[in-house]
Amino acid sequence: MKDLEALGMGIYAIDSGYQRPRMDALHLIVEGGRAALIESGTAHSVPHVLAALEALGLAPEAVDWLLLTHVHLDHAGGAGALMQVLPNARLVVHPRGARHMIEPSKLWAGTVAVYGEAFAREAYGELVPVPAERIVDATDGLLIKLAGRHIEVIDAPGHARHHVCYFDTRTQGWFSGDAFGLSYRETDRAGRAFIFPATTPVQFEPAAMHATIARMLARQPACMYLTHYSRVTDLSRLAADLQRLIDAFVEIAEAAANVAEDMQRALIRAALEALLRREAAEQGWAQQGNEAVALYATDLELNAQGLQVWLKNRA
Structure with missing residues (x-):
């Protein structure tokens, strides 16, 4: 399928369909017939996820984890809708963001205040609550296990105070959400990627963003898997x-x-x-x-x- 890209070692990028092609990437980790999904996209992303699972020969029941970097709606707006069709998944989200997944009315009100209700409904769809008992707090140092594969969580403020990043020990790559900026593949030249910060409202903190970047680099990662958009290397530059x-x-x-x-x-x-x-x-x-x-x-x-x-x- 055109919206699914194999990146190697069990990692796949799924185009969520948000706004335009190659703007918003969800990532799927597949290990031993089990799967973890990083980011949900919007409610409109659900068919894209289900189609990707089908293309890979995976049932929705094979997804054990839905990992959110933060609760901005292009990253998390479809979490509740996805949890309804992924019956075995547990949702991992920063403790500050968990309450917005359980009761999304305040999150929705804030989105409507910024964009207007008509645009918000068209862009993000309906926000569906997630049962509290299916949520795991993404605390700093949490270790997530996927069929023997380890994914580590760090607190990653700067873009938002409820932002976390996930380190896949198999690929030595970070799923960085917006903590490592934006890099659209259309700007690449001869395989060379470029970067731009993301200071989206409402919790930009420059010192914290600098510190988060330094902390991720201290692991000497091989790559970053950005939500906007997917894998980049040459990380020092x-x-x-x-x-x-x-x-x-x-x-x-x-x-x-x-x-x-x-x-x-x-x-x-x-x-x-x-x-x-x-x-x-x-x-x-x-x-x-x-x-x-x-x-x-x-x-x-x-x-x-x-x-x-x-x-x-x-x-």
Whole structure:
């Protein structure tokens, strides 16, 4: 199937179908006939997951774990709907996020406040509660076992305080959610990937994001499996670029600190776009100018919102 990509050693990327092709990747770990799914995508992702399982000859009953990096709806909006069709799965989520999976009304209200109800329903579908007894807290140091394969959990704040990352000891790779930024395959040139931070509302913390990146790199990983979008290697180079760009984001936000609040976001958004255009040109992205901006349009807006919230909270 076109939305399923084998990455080796039992790892598969599933395109969740969110917004556009190759924007939102779910990952499946298959070991000894059992499976773990990292991220749920939205409620609209359920058919994509079921089709991937069928293509791999796996029944829904073979999925033991649904692992969420955090509860932003492009990562977790479909968790409840998926748990209904994965009868043996347990949901692993940060303790701060667990209550939103059990009772998602506050999470939904926050999403509607940002996007409006019509867009939220179209983009994310219905949020379905998850029974509390099927939830496991993703505490720092938790070891998840999948048919003898070990997956380790670390607390990973910076993008959000309820963010965790998962380390697969077989591939020596991190499932990093948004903690290691965004890297869309359309920008790759001759197999060389590029990176951009994700400061989505509402809990961007630059010092914590730097620390999380450093902690992941300390394991000397072979790769990162990003939600946006899938596997990247050459991590020392990408991490250096990411750290540099996080600092550039902070400078952009601080430059708008004394601007009227109703003008801040537009100013930050324009500066982020200018930074993206420079980065694309200087790094030699396969997509340049307006094409690169269009690819990152949603992210630029969300990053601007996140930086504005960070400014307000800092003050």
